[in-house]
Amino acid sequence: MNILILGGGGREHALAWAVHQNPKCDRLIVAPGNAGIDAIAECAALNIEDGEAVVEFAAAQSVDLVIVGPEAPLAVGVADDLRAAGISTFGPSAEAAKLEASKAFTKEICDAANAPTAGYARFTDAAAAKAYVRETGVPIVIKADGLAAGKGVVVAMELQEALDAVDDMLGGAFGEAGAEVVIEEFMEGEEASFFVLCDGKDVLAVGTAQDHKRAYDGDTGPNTGGMGAYSPAPVLTDAIAEKAMAKIIRPTIAEMAQRGTPYHGVLYAGLMIKDGQPRLVEYNVRFGDPECQVLMMRLGAQALDLIQAAAEERLGEMQVNWGNDHAITIVMAANGYPGAYEKGSVIAGLDTRAEDSKNMVFHAGTASSDGKVLATGGRVLNVTARGDTLREARDRAYLAVNSIDWPEGFFRKDIGWRALD
Numbered sequence: 272m273n274i275l276i277l278g279g280g281g282r283e284h285a286l287a288w289a290v291h292q293n294p295k296c297d298r299l300i301v302a303p304g305n306a307g308i309d310a311i312a313e314c315a316a317l318n319i320e321d322g323e324a325v326v327e328f329a330a331a332q333s334v335d336l337v338i339v340g341p342e343a344p345l346a347v348g349v350a351d352d353l354r355a356a357g358i359s360t361f362g363p364s365a366e367a368a369k370l371e372a373s374k375a376f377t378k379e380i381c382d383a384a385n386a387p388t389a390g391y392a393r394f395t396d397a398a399a400a401k402a403y404v405r406e407t408g409v410p411i412v413i414k415a416d417g418l419a420a421g422k423g424v425v426v427a428m429e430l431q432e433a434l435d436a437v438d439d440m441l442g443g444a445f446g447e448a449g450a451e452v453v454i455e456e457f458m459e460g461e462e463a464s465f466f467v468l469c470d471g472k473d474v475l476a477v478g479t480a481q482d483h484k485r486a487y488d489g490d491t492g493p494n495t496g497g498m499g500a501y502s503p504a505p506v507l508t509d510a511i512a513e514k515a516m517a518k519i520i521r522p523t524i525a526e527m528a529q530r531g532t533p534y535h536g537v538l539y540a541g542l543m544i545k546d547g548q549p550r551l552v553e554y555n556v557r558f559g560d561p562e563c564q565v566l567m568m569r570l571g572a573q574a575l576d577l578i579q580a581a582a583e584e585r586l587g588e589m590q591v592n593w594g595n596d597h598a599i600t601i602v603m604a605a606n607g608y609p610g611a612y613e614k615g616s617v618i619a620g621l622d623t624r625a626e627d628s629k630n631m632v633f634h635a636g637t638a639s640s641d642g643k644v645l646a647t648g649g650r651v652l653n654v655t656a657r658g659d660t661l662r663e664a665r666d667r668a669y670l671a672v673n674s675i676d677w678p679e680g681f682f683r684k685d686i687g688w689r690a691l692d
């Protein structure tokens with residue numbers, strides 16, 4: 272098979288790494304890719320948010336399957352364009368991608384599916400929203416309706432913070448994404464992520480994970496895209512996963528199908544778990560980054576079979592071949608991230624390390640120049656390892672982190688603490 276993966280971060284490196292190990296994969300192209308991906312696949316320059324350009328490219332390269340990594344191309348309908356052109360695609364339609372692109376839409380679906388989630392109200396008028404906030408009190412959660420690059424959620428512990436968030440969002444700080452706000456009940460509990468593949472009707476769980484959103488040790492500092500993750504997440508027990516499937520995920524998939532907008536691809540459910548009960552925090556319509564890195568480390572080559580079955584609507588015949596293993600990924604980020612950071616510093620020590628099915632450095636933001644690897648992003652490397660226990664995986668990953676020579680970067684030293692202490 273000829274396979275095209277869209278994206279160029281650590282998530283896509285992990286997808287490419289898993290896919291290229293499968294003997295079915297004859298040719299692998301990743302657009303745009305990065306310096307790490309370049310070692311295992313062909314990288315191609317392509318505007319992945321331009322559906323027409325992607326279709327033309329995929330047809331010209333005789334691509335049999337397209338795997339869409341990030342949400343932006345999905346939200347603008349690239350998967351629709353590909354499917355309309357008869358190209359097998361893993362990723363939801365623009366209409367189904369609203370499960371991530373619109374928080375108000377997700378709430379509507381949860382209502383219709385009777386899926387447990389936080390109570391909420393929707394507003395486009397700031398005075399009405401603020402009156403509601405005053406009446407409800409804190410803690411309270413204010414969310415911009417649309418995609419706001421992970422910055423559209425304020426969990427307010429103080430009333431003033433909540434009122435300011437309403438003013439900011441409805442005042443245009445996020446443009447169209449903030450034209451409407453969703454104000455939610457604050458949910459207590461422990462968060463974990465649940466990943467399922469969907470083919471429009473059938474659903475298959477492909478793993479659980481927990482990430483670390485704050486920049487610094489002890490879950491302090493600013494929020495980031497994620498500084499590390501591990502899988503499985505022990506808090507998401509089999510019993511809770513089954514409840515999430517029965518009460519949240521399957522009803523959502525059934526509701527989407529019943530509306531004539533069936534869901535295809537991976538559905539990433541952020542869950543809040545309290546007293547053995549899961550409630551939905553949010554959906555994402557893609558693999559998490561860096562959660563994908565730990566899922567791919569555990570799934571390996573079978574990931575391609577599962578993804579292909581989802582794209583071809585035959586998930587019902589598949590099952591995951593689980594090992595009794597744990598995976599962890601440590602994000603190495605540029606000093607200053609998630610604020611301003613320098614680009615172009617040299618990363619040394621990457622070529623001396625063994626890479627195998629238990630050790631991989633996935634590249635998130637790198638480029639190569641004159642035989643050197645340069646940092647080009649905020650999150651730059653995802654040092655990933657697998658082991659029989661989380662502790663073993665963790666120790667292996669930190670050993671690898673310490674062999675990388677990159678003074679301009681930093682990492683958290685406590686990834687996995689919730690599951691280890």
Ligand code: AMP
Pocket residue numbers: 389412421424426455456457458459462541552553
């Ligand atoms: P979201 O973008 O919806 O995932 O929100 C980002 C983060 O805000 C989540 O991962 C949670 O930590 C937190 N959050 C969102 N909604 C709620 C809620 N209703 N109650 C408590 N925390 C929340």
Ligand code: GLY
Pocket residue numbers: 482496497555558559560561562
């Ligand atoms: N790591 C969180 C996300 O991908 O949304």
